[in-house]
Amino acid sequence: ALRWKIETFFRTLKTGCRIEEMRLATADRLANCIALCCVVAWRVSWLTMLSREAPEAAPTAVFTETERHMLEQATPERKRQAPRNLDFYVRAVARLGGYLDRASDTPPGTTVIWRGFSRLADLVEGARIATSPPDTYG
Structure with a gap:
């Protein structure tokens, strides 16, 4: 019953995180990188499933205040x-990831959510930089 969800998670891990392209020098570094990528892939897969199963849920459990503001x-x-x-x-x-959001479109999948999260991270970082005080070098 969960096979498709597992397949989707691993596809996100392989294509989104590009886990198979990692070329790290030591096994410890590779293990740490895979662990981090698993968390990222899980978040994308979880959010995709959650939005389909509980679309009326509160967004505060998933998105920070800054992320919500940027998305709005x-x-x-x-x-x-x-x-x-x-x-x-x-x-x-x-939509940030390329989803057209037409009335006849199926719900967004992991690929466009992955791309959208990547762009959202850039927007949040840009907002952080824009609002932080300038560095002064003495």
Whole structure:
């Protein structure tokens, strides 16, 4: 019953994290890298499944306040519906990853969510840099 979910997780690990392309010098470094990539792949797979099974869930369990703000700003005006539930934010992430979000489209999958999270991380980092005080060198 869980085989497809496991296959999706490993596909995310292989294609999203590019785990098979890692060329690290020691087994310890490779193990640490794989462990980190497993967490990332799990988050993407979990969010994909969660958004399909509980779209009305509260987004605060998944997204930080900064991530939610960035996603709201990146959402086209016509898509900014009043209930800002988990489905709203997952679709916003997916749109950053190339999801078209048409009425006839299937729910977003791991590939567009992976790409969207990558872009969201850049947006959050850019916002952090823009709001941090400038460094002064003495």
